[in-house]
Amino acid sequence: MSAAPRTARGEKTRRRLLEAAEHVFAAHGYHEASVSRITERAGVGQGTFYLYFDTKLDVFNELVEDLNHRVRQAMSEGSRGAASRIEAERAGFAAFFRFTAEHPALYRVVREAELVSPDALRLHYSRIVEGYIDGLRDAAEEGEIGDIDPTVAAWALMGVGEMIGMRWVLWGDGDAAPGDPADPTASGTREVPQHVLDEMMRFIAGALGRPALAHDPRPAADDKEEP
Template sequence: MSELKLTTKGKMTRQKILSTAEEIFGEKGYFETSIAEITLRAGVAQGTYYNYFSTKKEVFDELIRQLSSSFRHQIKVAMEKETTFEAKQRAGYLAFFEWLTNHRNLYSIVQQSVLVDMKLYRWYYEKIADGFVRAIQEAIDKKECKPLNPETVAYCLMGIGQFIGMRWVFWEEEKVPDEVINEAMDLIFKGIN
Protein backbone atom coordinates (compact mmCIF):
# COMPACT_ATOMS: atom_id res chain seq x y z
CA MET A 1 0.00 0.00 0.00
CA SER A 2 1.34 3.40 -0.90
CA GLU A 3 2.14 5.53 2.14
CA LEU A 4 1.00 8.59 0.16
CA LYS A 5 -2.60 7.31 0.30
CA LEU A 6 -2.56 6.79 4.08
CA THR A 7 -4.00 9.16 6.63
CA THR A 8 -1.74 10.46 9.40
CA LYS A 9 -3.20 7.83 11.72
CA GLY A 10 -2.68 5.16 9.06
CA LYS A 11 0.97 6.16 8.64
CA MET A 12 1.44 5.98 12.41
CA THR A 13 -0.17 2.55 12.59
CA ARG A 14 1.92 1.26 9.70
CA GLN A 15 5.09 2.59 11.34
CA LYS A 16 4.09 1.03 14.67
CA ILE A 17 3.83 -2.35 12.93
CA LEU A 18 7.25 -1.87 11.30
CA SER A 19 8.89 -0.76 14.56
CA THR A 20 7.39 -3.70 16.42
CA ALA A 21 8.53 -6.08 13.69
CA GLU A 22 12.04 -4.61 13.99
CA GLU A 23 12.05 -5.45 17.71
CA ILE A 24 10.70 -8.97 17.35
CA PHE A 25 12.71 -9.95 14.26
CA GLY A 26 15.79 -8.69 16.10
CA GLU A 27 14.99 -10.66 19.24
CA LYS A 28 13.61 -13.92 17.85
CA GLY A 29 14.44 -14.01 14.17
CA TYR A 30 12.29 -14.03 11.08
CA PHE A 31 11.34 -17.70 11.14
CA GLU A 32 10.36 -17.70 14.82
CA THR A 33 8.23 -14.55 14.55
CA SER A 34 4.54 -14.69 13.72
CA ILE A 35 2.18 -12.03 12.44
CA ALA A 36 0.05 -12.68 15.54
CA GLU A 37 3.01 -11.82 17.77
CA ILE A 38 3.73 -8.62 15.84
CA THR A 39 0.11 -7.47 16.05
CA LEU A 40 -0.22 -8.37 19.73
CA ARG A 41 2.88 -6.43 20.73
CA ALA A 42 1.99 -3.53 18.42
CA GLY A 43 -1.49 -3.40 19.92
CA VAL A 44 -3.29 -3.71 16.59
CA ALA A 45 -5.76 -6.27 15.28
CA GLN A 46 -4.56 -8.84 12.77
CA GLY A 47 -7.03 -7.44 10.27
CA THR A 48 -5.39 -4.05 10.70
CA TYR A 49 -2.01 -5.61 9.91
CA TYR A 50 -3.39 -6.88 6.61
CA ASN A 51 -4.51 -3.37 5.70
CA TYR A 52 -0.81 -2.52 5.42
CA PHE A 53 1.04 -5.77 4.68
CA SER A 54 -0.16 -8.94 3.00
CA THR A 55 2.49 -11.28 4.46
CA LYS A 56 5.22 -11.48 7.09
CA LYS A 57 7.78 -11.39 4.27
CA GLU A 58 6.35 -8.12 3.01
CA VAL A 59 6.82 -6.42 6.39
CA PHE A 60 10.34 -7.88 6.62
CA ASP A 61 11.27 -6.57 3.15
CA GLU A 62 9.84 -3.13 3.89
CA LEU A 63 11.65 -3.03 7.22
CA ILE A 64 15.04 -3.67 5.59
CA ARG A 65 14.35 -1.08 2.90
CA GLN A 66 13.23 1.46 5.50
CA LEU A 67 16.22 0.87 7.80
CA SER A 68 18.59 1.14 4.86
CA SER A 69 17.00 4.34 3.64
CA SER A 70 16.96 5.85 7.11
CA PHE A 71 20.63 5.40 7.93
CA ARG A 72 21.80 6.24 4.40
CA HIS A 73 19.86 9.51 4.65
CA GLN A 74 21.39 10.32 8.04
CA ILE A 75 24.87 9.61 6.65
CA LYS A 76 24.23 11.78 3.57
CA VAL A 77 23.05 14.71 5.67
CA ALA A 78 26.10 14.45 7.94
CA MET A 79 28.52 14.21 5.02
CA GLU A 80 27.00 17.19 3.17
CA LYS A 81 28.14 19.44 6.02
CA GLU A 82 31.81 18.63 5.33
CA THR A 83 34.10 19.72 2.51
CA THR A 84 36.96 17.19 2.34
CA PHE A 85 36.78 13.48 1.61
CA GLU A 86 38.37 12.61 4.96
CA ALA A 87 36.00 14.83 6.93
CA LYS A 88 33.03 13.44 4.99
CA GLN A 89 34.05 9.87 5.77
CA ARG A 90 34.48 10.61 9.48
CA ALA A 91 31.09 12.34 9.56
CA GLY A 92 29.49 9.42 7.73
CA TYR A 93 30.83 6.82 10.13
CA LEU A 94 29.83 8.92 13.15
CA ALA A 95 26.32 9.37 11.76
CA PHE A 96 25.98 5.63 11.12
CA PHE A 97 27.18 4.70 14.62
CA GLU A 98 24.84 7.25 16.19
CA TRP A 99 21.89 5.94 14.14
CA LEU A 100 22.83 2.37 15.03
CA THR A 101 22.52 3.00 18.77
CA ASN A 102 18.75 3.32 18.23
CA HIS A 103 18.52 0.41 15.75
CA ARG A 104 20.84 -2.27 17.16
CA ASN A 105 18.66 -5.00 15.67
CA LEU A 106 19.81 -3.96 12.18
CA TYR A 107 22.65 -6.47 12.32
CA SER A 108 20.56 -9.51 13.19
CA ILE A 109 17.78 -8.52 10.78
CA VAL A 110 20.13 -8.02 7.83
CA GLN A 111 21.98 -11.25 8.57
CA GLN A 112 18.66 -13.11 8.63
CA SER A 113 17.88 -11.79 5.18
CA VAL A 114 20.63 -13.99 3.73
CA LEU A 115 18.33 -16.93 4.53
CA VAL A 116 15.01 -15.20 3.91
CA ASP A 117 15.79 -13.50 0.60
CA MET A 118 19.30 -13.48 -0.86
CA LYS A 119 18.33 -10.83 -3.45
CA LEU A 120 17.21 -8.49 -0.67
CA TYR A 121 20.43 -9.16 1.26
CA ARG A 122 22.49 -8.30 -1.79
CA TRP A 123 20.33 -5.24 -2.56
CA TYR A 124 20.96 -3.95 0.98
CA TYR A 125 24.76 -4.04 0.61
CA GLU A 126 24.77 -2.85 -3.00
CA LYS A 127 22.75 0.26 -2.01
CA ILE A 128 25.36 1.12 0.60
CA ALA A 129 28.19 0.41 -1.84
CA ASP A 130 26.64 2.70 -4.47
CA GLY A 131 26.90 5.68 -2.14
CA PHE A 132 30.47 4.86 -1.24
CA VAL A 133 31.46 4.37 -4.89
CA ARG A 134 30.08 7.79 -5.84
CA ALA A 135 31.92 9.48 -2.94
CA ILE A 136 35.17 7.66 -3.72
CA GLN A 137 34.99 8.49 -7.42
CA GLU A 138 34.42 12.15 -6.55
CA ALA A 139 37.44 12.05 -4.22
CA ILE A 140 39.54 10.43 -6.97
CA ASP A 141 38.44 13.12 -9.43
CA LYS A 142 39.45 15.82 -6.92
CA LYS A 143 42.73 13.97 -6.23
CA GLU A 144 41.79 13.54 -2.58
CA CYS A 145 42.57 9.83 -2.71
CA LYS A 146 44.52 7.35 -4.80
CA PRO A 147 42.99 6.25 -8.11
CA LEU A 148 42.03 2.81 -6.85
CA ASN A 149 39.00 0.83 -7.98
CA PRO A 150 36.11 2.64 -6.22
CA GLU A 151 34.11 -0.55 -5.74
CA THR A 152 37.02 -2.31 -4.03
CA VAL A 153 37.57 0.67 -1.73
CA ALA A 154 33.83 0.90 -1.06
CA TYR A 155 33.57 -2.66 0.20
CA CYS A 156 36.71 -2.24 2.32
CA LEU A 157 35.29 0.90 3.93
CA MET A 158 31.93 -0.79 4.42
CA GLY A 159 33.67 -3.63 6.24
CA ILE A 160 35.31 -1.20 8.64
CA GLY A 161 31.99 0.40 9.51
CA GLN A 162 30.18 -2.94 9.69
CA PHE A 163 32.55 -4.55 12.14
CA ILE A 164 33.27 -1.54 14.33
CA GLY A 165 29.52 -1.05 14.72
CA MET A 166 29.05 -4.74 15.43
CA ARG A 167 31.83 -4.85 18.02
CA TRP A 168 30.86 -1.81 20.06
CA VAL A 169 27.25 -0.94 19.34
CA PHE A 170 25.65 -4.34 18.68
CA TRP A 171 27.67 -6.62 20.96
CA GLU A 172 28.49 -4.20 23.79
CA GLU A 173 25.48 -1.86 23.43
CA GLU A 174 27.63 1.20 23.91
CA LYS A 175 28.87 4.17 21.94
CA VAL A 176 31.86 3.62 19.65
CA PRO A 177 34.80 5.13 21.59
CA ASP A 178 36.42 8.22 20.06
CA GLU A 179 39.81 6.51 20.01
CA VAL A 180 38.37 3.69 17.89
CA ILE A 181 37.01 6.17 15.35
CA ASN A 182 40.31 8.08 15.36
CA GLU A 183 42.30 4.87 14.80
CA ALA A 184 39.96 3.75 12.01
CA MET A 185 40.36 7.10 10.25
CA ASP A 186 44.13 6.91 10.73
CA LEU A 187 44.14 3.42 9.20
CA ILE A 188 41.98 4.51 6.26
CA PHE A 189 43.87 7.67 5.43
CA LYS A 190 47.43 6.84 6.49
CA GLY A 191 47.63 3.07 6.18
CA ILE A 192 48.80 0.37 8.54
CA ASN A 193 52.57 0.90 8.14
Protein backbone atom coordinates in the same frame (compact mmCIF):
# COMPACT_ATOMS: atom_id res chain seq x y z
CA MET B 1 -4.83 -9.00 -0.86
CA SER B 2 -3.31 -6.34 1.27
CA ALA B 3 -3.87 -2.78 0.26
CA ALA B 4 -2.59 0.66 0.98
CA PRO B 5 -4.57 2.31 3.75
CA ARG B 6 -7.27 4.60 2.47
CA THR B 7 -7.95 6.54 5.60
CA ALA B 8 -5.91 8.34 8.19
CA ARG B 9 -6.85 5.74 10.73
CA GLY B 10 -5.56 3.01 8.47
CA GLU B 11 -2.38 4.91 7.86
CA LYS B 12 -1.77 5.14 11.54
CA THR B 13 -2.40 1.47 12.10
CA ARG B 14 -0.03 0.55 9.37
CA ARG B 15 2.67 2.70 10.87
CA ARG B 16 2.11 1.14 14.24
CA LEU B 17 2.52 -2.28 12.74
CA LEU B 18 5.73 -1.31 11.03
CA GLU B 19 7.20 0.05 14.21
CA ALA B 20 6.18 -3.02 16.12
CA ALA B 21 7.72 -5.16 13.43
CA GLU B 22 11.02 -3.32 13.63
CA HIS B 23 11.13 -3.83 17.33
CA VAL B 24 10.17 -7.46 17.25
CA PHE B 25 12.49 -8.35 14.38
CA ALA B 26 15.32 -6.56 16.10
CA ALA B 27 14.70 -8.36 19.33
CA HIS B 28 14.08 -11.85 18.05
CA GLY B 29 15.22 -12.09 14.48
CA TYR B 30 13.02 -13.02 11.58
CA HIS B 31 12.18 -16.54 12.51
CA GLU B 32 11.43 -16.07 16.16
CA ALA B 33 9.40 -13.00 15.43
CA SER B 34 5.86 -14.18 15.05
CA VAL B 35 3.16 -12.19 13.43
CA SER B 36 1.16 -12.52 16.58
CA ARG B 37 3.94 -10.93 18.58
CA ILE B 38 3.99 -8.08 16.15
CA THR B 39 0.28 -7.49 16.24
CA GLU B 40 0.22 -7.83 19.98
CA ARG B 41 2.87 -5.20 20.35
CA ALA B 42 1.05 -2.99 17.86
CA GLY B 43 -2.09 -3.46 19.87
CA VAL B 44 -4.19 -4.73 16.98
CA GLY B 45 -5.83 -8.01 16.11
CA GLN B 46 -3.91 -10.64 14.21
CA GLY B 47 -6.01 -10.25 11.13
CA THR B 48 -5.27 -6.58 10.95
CA PHE B 49 -1.71 -7.36 10.00
CA TYR B 50 -2.85 -8.86 6.74
CA LEU B 51 -4.81 -5.76 5.91
CA TYR B 52 -1.57 -3.99 5.27
CA PHE B 53 0.97 -6.68 4.47
CA ASP B 54 0.65 -9.74 2.35
CA THR B 55 3.05 -11.90 4.26
CA LYS B 56 5.48 -11.78 7.10
CA LEU B 57 8.29 -11.61 4.55
CA ASP B 58 6.62 -8.55 3.16
CA VAL B 59 7.04 -6.46 6.28
CA PHE B 60 10.53 -7.74 6.59
CA ASN B 61 11.43 -6.52 3.15
CA GLU B 62 9.74 -3.23 3.70
CA LEU B 63 11.66 -2.88 6.91
CA VAL B 64 14.99 -3.55 5.26
CA GLU B 65 14.14 -1.01 2.60
CA ASP B 66 13.08 1.49 5.20
CA LEU B 67 16.17 1.02 7.30
CA ASN B 68 18.27 1.36 4.21
CA HIS B 69 16.78 4.73 3.45
CA ARG B 70 17.25 5.82 6.99
CA VAL B 71 20.91 4.83 7.40
CA ARG B 72 21.82 6.34 4.13
CA GLN B 73 20.09 9.52 5.03
CA ALA B 74 21.72 9.54 8.44
CA MET B 75 25.09 8.98 6.86
CA SER B 76 24.79 11.58 4.19
CA GLU B 77 23.44 14.10 6.64
CA GLY B 78 26.22 13.28 9.00
CA SER B 79 28.88 13.80 6.40
CA ARG B 80 27.35 16.79 4.68
CA GLY B 81 29.62 19.77 4.71
CA ALA B 82 32.75 17.84 5.58
CA ALA B 83 35.94 19.57 4.53
CA SER B 84 37.61 16.57 2.97
CA ARG B 85 36.82 13.09 1.88
CA ILE B 86 38.46 11.70 4.92
CA GLU B 87 36.51 13.94 7.17
CA ALA B 88 33.36 13.04 5.33
CA GLU B 89 34.22 9.44 5.87
CA ARG B 90 34.70 9.92 9.53
CA ALA B 91 31.46 11.79 9.92
CA GLY B 92 29.64 9.22 7.88
CA PHE B 93 30.91 6.37 9.97
CA ALA B 94 30.10 8.20 13.15
CA ALA B 95 26.58 8.70 11.91
CA PHE B 96 26.39 5.06 10.96
CA PHE B 97 27.49 3.94 14.37
CA ARG B 98 25.06 6.30 16.02
CA PHE B 99 22.27 4.97 13.88
CA THR B 100 23.27 1.42 14.65
CA ALA B 101 23.28 2.10 18.34
CA GLU B 102 19.84 3.58 18.13
CA HIS B 103 18.47 0.94 15.79
CA PRO B 104 20.08 -2.38 16.51
CA ALA B 105 17.50 -3.72 14.13
CA LEU B 106 19.78 -2.68 11.34
CA TYR B 107 22.31 -5.29 12.15
CA ARG B 108 20.07 -8.11 13.08
CA VAL B 109 17.60 -7.58 10.33
CA VAL B 110 20.13 -7.02 7.62
CA ARG B 111 22.33 -9.91 8.57
CA GLU B 112 19.46 -12.28 8.72
CA ALA B 113 18.25 -10.97 5.40
CA GLU B 114 20.95 -12.99 3.71
CA LEU B 115 18.96 -16.13 4.23
CA VAL B 116 15.50 -14.73 4.39
CA SER B 117 15.46 -12.38 1.47
CA PRO B 118 18.78 -12.36 -0.34
CA ASP B 119 17.68 -9.79 -2.84
CA ALA B 120 16.84 -7.33 -0.14
CA LEU B 121 20.27 -7.80 1.32
CA ARG B 122 22.06 -7.23 -1.95
CA LEU B 123 20.03 -4.18 -2.65
CA HIS B 124 20.77 -2.81 0.77
CA TYR B 125 24.52 -3.17 0.50
CA SER B 126 24.63 -2.19 -3.13
CA ARG B 127 22.87 1.06 -2.47
CA ILE B 128 25.20 2.05 0.28
CA VAL B 129 28.18 1.07 -1.78
CA GLU B 130 26.98 3.12 -4.69
CA GLY B 131 27.02 6.24 -2.58
CA TYR B 132 30.53 5.43 -1.50
CA ILE B 133 31.74 4.81 -4.99
CA ASP B 134 30.66 8.19 -6.24
CA GLY B 135 32.26 9.96 -3.35
CA LEU B 136 35.49 8.04 -3.78
CA ARG B 137 35.66 8.71 -7.47
CA ASP B 138 35.24 12.41 -6.97
CA ALA B 139 37.84 12.43 -4.27
CA ALA B 140 40.24 10.50 -6.47
CA GLU B 141 39.78 12.93 -9.34
CA GLU B 142 40.58 15.81 -7.10
CA GLY B 143 43.70 14.08 -5.94
CA GLU B 144 42.37 13.89 -2.46
CA ILE B 145 42.87 10.19 -2.25
CA GLY B 146 44.93 7.66 -4.11
CA ASP B 147 44.00 5.91 -7.27
CA ILE B 148 42.48 2.85 -5.69
CA ASP B 149 39.60 1.13 -7.45
CA PRO B 150 36.57 2.83 -5.96
CA THR B 151 34.33 -0.24 -6.13
CA VAL B 152 36.69 -2.47 -4.26
CA ALA B 153 37.44 0.29 -1.80
CA ALA B 154 33.76 0.94 -1.21
CA TRP B 155 33.01 -2.68 -0.36
CA ALA B 156 36.04 -2.85 1.84
CA LEU B 157 34.97 0.27 3.67
CA MET B 158 31.58 -1.14 4.27
CA GLY B 159 33.14 -4.25 5.70
CA VAL B 160 35.21 -2.17 8.06
CA GLY B 161 32.23 -0.20 9.23
CA GLU B 162 30.10 -3.24 9.69
CA MET B 163 32.61 -5.18 11.65
CA ILE B 164 33.69 -2.32 13.87
CA GLY B 165 30.07 -1.52 14.44
CA MET B 166 29.30 -5.07 15.39
CA ARG B 167 32.26 -5.31 17.70
CA TRP B 168 31.92 -2.03 19.53
CA VAL B 169 28.37 -0.92 19.10
CA LEU B 170 26.49 -4.14 19.31
CA TRP B 171 28.71 -6.01 21.66
CA GLY B 172 29.65 -3.04 23.75
CA ASP B 173 33.14 -2.75 25.11
CA GLY B 174 35.04 -5.92 25.33
CA ASP B 175 34.32 -6.37 29.00
CA ALA B 176 30.98 -7.93 28.42
CA ALA B 177 31.80 -11.57 28.70
CA PRO B 178 30.35 -13.83 26.08
CA GLY B 179 27.34 -15.44 27.60
CA ASP B 180 26.11 -12.11 28.80
CA PRO B 181 22.44 -11.90 28.02
CA ALA B 182 22.89 -8.40 26.59
CA ASP B 183 19.27 -7.53 26.12
CA PRO B 184 19.03 -6.90 22.42
CA THR B 185 16.21 -4.49 22.88
CA ALA B 186 18.37 -2.15 24.87
CA SER B 187 19.48 0.54 22.51
CA GLY B 188 21.04 3.92 22.26
CA THR B 189 23.58 3.35 24.96
CA ARG B 190 26.68 1.93 23.30
CA GLU B 191 29.13 4.07 21.53
CA VAL B 192 32.28 3.38 19.64
CA PRO B 193 35.06 4.56 21.95
CA GLN B 194 36.83 7.62 20.71
CA HIS B 195 40.18 5.98 20.29
CA VAL B 196 38.69 3.13 18.28
CA LEU B 197 37.15 5.62 15.95
CA ASP B 198 40.45 7.40 15.68
CA GLU B 199 42.36 4.27 14.92
CA MET B 200 39.78 3.17 12.45
CA MET B 201 40.06 6.47 10.65
CA ARG B 202 43.81 6.18 10.48
CA PHE B 203 43.30 2.74 9.03
CA ILE B 204 40.93 4.07 6.43
CA ALA B 205 42.94 7.13 5.65
CA GLY B 206 45.94 4.96 5.04
CA ALA B 207 43.92 2.62 2.90
CA LEU B 208 42.56 5.35 0.70
CA GLY B 209 45.46 7.60 0.56
CA ARG B 210 48.09 8.59 -1.80
CA PRO B 211 49.11 5.04 -2.30
CA ALA B 212 52.20 5.91 -4.23
CA LEU B 213 53.65 6.89 -0.93
CA ALA B 214 52.23 4.11 1.02
CA HIS B 215 52.73 1.24 -1.29
CA ASP B 216 55.60 1.76 -3.55
CA PRO B 217 57.66 -1.35 -3.03
CA ARG B 218 60.85 0.47 -3.83
CA PRO B 219 60.60 3.66 -1.85
CA ALA B 220 63.22 6.14 -0.70
CA ALA B 221 66.30 4.78 0.93
CA ASP B 222 65.10 5.16 4.45
CA ASP B 223 62.08 3.10 3.67
CA LYS B 224 63.08 -0.49 3.73
CA GLU B 225 60.06 -2.68 4.29
CA GLU B 226 59.70 -4.31 0.98
CA PRO B 227 62.23 -5.74 -1.34
